[in-house]
Each structure stands twice: as structure tokens, then as C-alpha cells.
Amino acid sequence: MTLILGFDTSAAHCAAALLDGDTLLESCAEEMSRGQAERLMGLLEELLARHAKTWADLDAIGVGIGPGNFTGIRISVSAARGLALALPHAPAIGISTFEAIAVDTNPSDTSGKIPAVPAPRDQLYVAQSGRTPVLLPRSEAEGLGPLALPAVAAQLAENIARAAAVKHATGGAWPAPAPLYIRAADAAPPRDPAPHILP
Numbered sequence: 333m334t335l336i337l338g339f340d341t342s343a344a345h346c347a348a349a350l351l352d353g354d355t356l357l358e359s360c361a362e363e364m365s366r367g368q369a370e371r372l373m374g375l376l377e378e379l380l381a382r383h384a385k386t387w388a389d390l391d392a393i394g395v396g397i398g399p400g401n402f403t404g405i406r407i408s409v410s411a412a413r414g415l416a417l418a419l420p421h422a423p424a425i426g427i428s429t430f431e432a433i434a435v436d437t438n439p440s441d442t443s444g445k446i447p448a449v450p451a452p453r454d455q456l457y458v459a460q461s462g463r464t465p466v467l468l469p470r471s472e473a474e475g476l477g478p479l480a481l482p483a484v485a486a487q488l489a490e491n492i493a494r495a496a497a498v499k500h501a502t503g504g505a506w507p508a509p510a511p512l513y514i515r516a517a518d519a520a521p522p523r524d525p526a527p528h529i530l531p
Contacts, residue, residue, distance in 0.1 A: 334391045334500065338493025339376060340485070341368040341408040342400030342429060343450075347489035348379050351497055357383045359493075361485035369407045387415070390422040394496025396488070397426040398512040399449050399457040399465065405511040412509050425496040426509030430459040432491035433480050435498070445480035448473055457514050467515045 333353035340347045346368045349359035358379060362371065380386060395412035398405040409426070416424035430447040449457040456473040459465040473479065482488050499506070 334497060335385065335389050336392050336394055336493045336497045336500065337376065337390050338394035338489050338496055339372065339408055340396030340489050340492055341372060341404040342396045342398045343404065345485035346371045346375055347485040348376055349489035349493045350379055350383060351493040356490055359486040359490040361489065368404055372407060372411055387419055390419060392422055392496055392500040393424045394427050394492045395424055395509050396432065396492050397428055397509050399429060399514045409509050409511050423506045424509050425499050425506050427492045427495045428512050429482050430465065431495050432488055433482055435491050435495045442480040445478040446476055448479040448481055450481065465514050
């Protein structure tokens with residue numbers, strides 16, 4: 333059996349799932365607006381321990397790459413890349429939230445619908461088939477047709493693990509996961525000039 337660990341911190345949560353072949357061993361999530369960086373590794377270690385698994389047992393790692401919260405995405409992507417370096421037998425595979433929506437275990441919720449992810453200021457990230465994902469006002473996005481939104485956090489982590497399992501089964505080398513950013517960051521660069529360094 334192939335053991336896949338999937339996790340995501342792209343929104344106000346820390347979520348993970350452990351998949352053994354087609355069998356979901358467990359998915360879990362903790363809602364949090366901040367603190368994912370401090371909590372993520374502990375959550376993953378606890379999940380593995382509850383099923384008598386170790387890092388060495390993993391065959392692949394699936395990580396959510398967004399779109400979503402900029403800092404949250406960086407936390408999970410950095411963790412996955414670090415784990416992949418430490419576990420060369422377990423590649424890290426980036427899975428967008430759009431991809432995770434497409435493998436939802438309840439197809440009636442997503443079939444024929446446009447994948448969409450909530451964004452700040454009543455907007456949605458939208459991925460129409462064959463087009464580059466865009467950020468749209470909610471009213472404009474809803475005018476495109478029926479939308480499929482992400483599942484709750486624990487289900488999202490499971491979907492990420494399942495999508496990663498499908499990709500892993502095809503074999504081949506996977507590029508290091510990278511954040512999927514559709515809009516610019518809200519944070520502005522500092523306005524003060526850089527300090528003068530004395531010789």
C-alpha cells in the first residue's frame with residue numbers, strides 16, 4: 333500500500349490527512365487564524381503516531397499550494413519542501429485547492445461546476461476550464477455559473493492527499509511545490525529608506 337500524508341494551511345486552519353492506498357486512516361483539522369507555523373509539525377507527528385506510522389513510512393507528501401492566505405501557503409509549502417529534502421524517498425507534490433475541489437469525494441457537489449476559492453473583500457479565486465485562474469468580485473464570479481467551493485478543512489486535506497496519490501501513481505519526478513499566488517500581497521514594502529551601514 334502507498335502511504336500519503338496530505339496537509340494544508342492555506343486558510344484559517346491547520347489540516348492534515350493520512351491515506352493508506354485508497355483507505356483514509358484519518359483526517360483532522362484545527363481552526364486557527366494564526367499559529368499554523370508553530371502547530372503544523374506537531375499536528376503531523378501526532379497524526380502519524382496515532383496510526384503507528386513514522387516519517388520513514390511515507391511514500392509521498394501532498395501539500396496545498398493555494399490560492400489562499402499568503403503566509404499560510406508559505407508555511408505548508410516550506411514544511412513540505414523541508415520534509416522532502418529529509419525524506420528523499422517521499423516526494424512532495426503540490427496540489428492546488430482547485431485540484432482538491434475536483435477530486436471531492438461527493439461528485440454531485442462539484443460535477444459541472446466551476447472551482448472557486450474564497451478570497452478577501454467578498455471576492456473569489458475562480459478557475460474556469462482552460463483559462464488562467466483569476467480573482468473576481470463574488471457577484472461576477474457567481475454570474476459565470478454554478479460554483480464548487482472547497483470542502484471543510486479536514487475534507488480538503490483528504491482531497492489533497494487523494495490528488496497527490498493519483499499523481500504519485502503516475503511515477504516520474506515532481507518539481508518542488510510552489511505557492512499558487514493569483515493576486516499581489518496586501519502588505520506594502522516599507523516606506524522608510526534602508527539604514528546606512530557604517531564601514
